[in-house]
Amino acid sequence: MELSERQEKIIQIVKNQGPITGEKIAEQLSLTRATLRPDLSILTMAGFLDARPRVGYFYAGKSANQLLSEHLRKLLVRDYKSLPVVVGEETSVYDAICMLFLEDVGTLFVIKEVGILVGVLSRKDLLQSAMGKQDLHSIPVGVVMTRMPNVITCELDDTLFETARKLMDYQVDSLPVIRPIEGSSQVEVVGRMSKTTITKAFVELAKEETV
Numbered sequence: 001m002e003l004s005e006r007q008e009k010i011i012q013i014v015k016n017q018g019p020i021t022g023e024k025i026a027e028q029l030s031l032t033r034a035t036l037r038p039d040l041s042i043l044t045m046a047g048f049l050d051a052r053p054r055v056g057y058f059y060a061g062k063s064a065n066q067l068l069s070e071h072l073r074k075l076l077v078r079d080y081k082s083l084p085v086v087v088g089e090e091t092s093v094y095d096a097i098c099m100l101f102l103e104d105v106g107t108l109f110v111i112k113e114v115g116i117l118v119g120v121l122s123r124k125d126l127l128q129s130a131m132g133k134q135d136l137h138s139i140p141v142g143v144v145m146t147r148m149p150n151v152i153t154c155e156l157d158d159t160l161f162e163t164a165r166k167l168m169d170y171q172v173d174s175l176p177v178i179r180p181i182e183g184s185s186q187v188e189v190v191g192r193m194s195k196t197t198i199t200k201a202f203v204e205l206a207k208e209e210t211v
Contacts, residue, residue: 007039011048019056078156080201081177081191086111093129094136106173110145115188119145153178163193
């Protein structure tokens with residue numbers, strides 16, 4: 001968040017003289033306590049200051065970047081995931097290529113039965129298949145996909161920070177969001193987290209901070 005000049009001055013006063021009461025801060029700024037109250041509330045809620053009854057305000061010792069980082073680490077995949085784009089194991093490579101372009105995604109998730117994840121199909125996988133002279137209509141995606149358990153995934157309660165780090169570390173376009181199936185080693189696909197999804201989430205967060 002962007003602080004006003006007065007809020008910056010308040011932080012500096014508290015940092016140098018804390019604990020200090022609101023009345024003392026107002027006195028140093030030649031303002032009334034009532035005028036200062038909204039600024040103190042904003043700075044306290046944002047985490048720049050701590051307040052204790054009958055004692056006063058303390059500097060929280062955190063920079064704006066630290067506070068933003070802490071906030072980002074609280075954002076969960078479940079609140080930002082998008083719909084997964086899925087195909088069955090027997091889908092042909094040709095049909096998968098068509099779906100990839102029609103849905104405008106970089107990765108397809110391969111499922112069996114009712115949403116059980118069995119593999120992932122990337123642009124690279126499909127490109128390699130198309131480079132030969134095989135009949136793409138006759139090759140099922142199950143032959144060329146990356147199979148479980150060699151698929152990088154994320155879960156509903158993972159943070160956007162953790163998910164973004166996986167996307168970068170493994171250099172993949174998107175991750176399937178999974179939910180374990182009780183009593184089974186299999187998992188269900190319940191969403192998708194891509195680089196675009198995370199970028200949109202951060203843009204929305206920035207918009208909220210400027211409102």
